[in-house]
Amino acid sequence: MRKNLRYLILLLVLLFVAVNEALIKSRSTSWENPLWVRIYAVNGDGRNATEKYIDSLTRNSFAAVEKFVNSEARRHGVLIDAIDVEYNGRLQSGPPELPAEQSVLGNIWWSLRFRAWAAHRAWNSDQDEGDVELFVTYYDIETTHSLRHSVGLEGGLIGIINAFADKSYRGSNQVVIAHELMHTLGASDKYAMDSIPQYPQGYAEPYLKPLYPQRRAEIMGGRIPLSAQQAIMPRSLAEVVVGIQTAAEINWPIDR
Ligand SMILES: [Zn+2]
Known part of the structure; x- marks a missing residue:
């Protein structure tokens, strides 16, 4: 009881x-x-x-x-x-x-x-x-x-x-x-277990050509991908953006 x-x-x-x-x-x-x-x-x-x-x-x-x-x-x-x-x-x-x-x-x-x-x-x-x-x-x-x-x-x-x-x-x-x-x-995390950002949602510029090295980090991807296996911490927010998926998760209008 x-x-x-x-x-x-x-x-x-x-x-x-x-x-x-x-x-x-x-x-x-x-x-x-x-x-x-x-x-x-x-x-x-x-x-x-x-x-x-x-x-x-x-x-x-x-x-x-x-x-x-x-x-x-x-x-x-x-x-x-x-x-x-x-x-x-x-x-x-x-x-x-x-x-x-x-x-x-x-x-x-x-x-x-x-x-x-x-x-x-x-x-x-x-x-x-x-x-x-x-x-x-x-x-x-x-x-x-x-x-x-x-x-x-x-x-x-x-x-x-x-x-x-x-x-x-x-x-x-x-x-x-x-x-x-x-x-x-x-907003949800956009990196894998090994701290490598997930493609494309964890990338600041998923359509960059060539794709690597990326120049910035996506805020929830956490790191700047230099290759598919390697990513580094941004030194400041000047190297970070909010990607489309994160923006949608926190209800920013995007292009509604
Ligand atoms: Zn997190």
Whole structure:
């Protein structure tokens, strides 16, 4: 009996989450008003170097993300500024860490905890709440050499970005922020297991002749294909575009 009750409660929670997300999703991709994107910084390793780097962050540190999305949105037929990016400063504690091992149940549980954490944080804050909230967790490059993956929750309109606390990574951090932002709006990954972009949807210029080397990356393809087997990370959003399939997924008009 108690077991059934637990299932019922879990089902109701999931139903509530699903209905809520469907509502949010249709509102967030109508492109009638600019979407408010709010960025927060978190010190991921508690180190001084990381703290110092976070001290240096301003709205300007994320302006490239706004510029990129707005100019790509216009190119795809959105008539207004698609997004408005604001930096809301640092948080003393970050979102729940991603499970180290990937499992379906583990991921569902983590995503519910992340949603609960974000809702609780917004509830206790008197800052302007965003439509999309992105939490960028920084790590010192002295002690962190590879980052856990970043996640943007579709429908939840929240994302975690793991980033390097160093100026030399500013451009690539912005690429990851834009990628996860697109996920929150419903865009899907367009690369294979080995990080090689899928053809044609993961290519910036699928009709380029000759096809290789490509000059830019598609935002959800993630990398610039140099050949069918080799692709490199873009250094900044200047080397990235939003392709047609991604644009369609986030409800940009394309050529309707
Ligand atoms: Zn992705």
